Amino acid sequence: MAKKRVGKFPKAFRQMAVDRLNQCDNIVNLAKELGISRRLLYTWREKLQPLEGSAGPAANSRESMLRSEANRLKRLLAEKVLEVDFFKGALQQVEARRQQSGQAGAPASMPRSRP
Numbered sequence: 001m002a003k004k005r006v007g008k009f010p011k012a013f014r015q016m017a018v019d020r021l022n023q024c025d026n027i028v029n030l031a032k033e034l035g036i037s038r039r040l041l042y043t044w045r046e047k048l049q050p051l052e053g054s055a056g057p058a059a060n061s062r063e064s065m066l067r068s069e070a071n072r073l074k075r076l077l078a079e080k081v082l083e084v085d086f087f088k089g090a091l092q093q094v095e096a097r098r099q100q101s102g103q104a105g106a107p108a109s110m111p112r113s114r115p
Helices: 011-023 027-034 038-048 062-101
Strands: none
Touching: 011 027, 011 038, 027 038
16 A cells, blocks of 8 residues: 655745646636645645735736726726716605605696597
8 A cells, every 4th residue: 555645845846836726717627637635735825925914926927917997996986876876866856856856747848649
């Protein structure tokens, strides 16, 4: 019965794996190809590439692209929330003016044209 390898992988192998991780689209397949766990890849990346501020992984990695897309979508969502709040406030003002006029069901400001 063969013994399971106990100990660290060579640093060159770990660095190669992290470089491929940064370029990879399918991390699960990469981990299977290398014969290691996906979590181990992330652990190596954290140790070999310390985070520089909040920049995260290399700019060309899939994770970086996904983070930038998530940030873009968060900004877009925040803009839409502000728009909705604006229109809710405008609608409340219109409703308040209608209630103050006391003319529920009054005709619109301009009569409809008749054919």
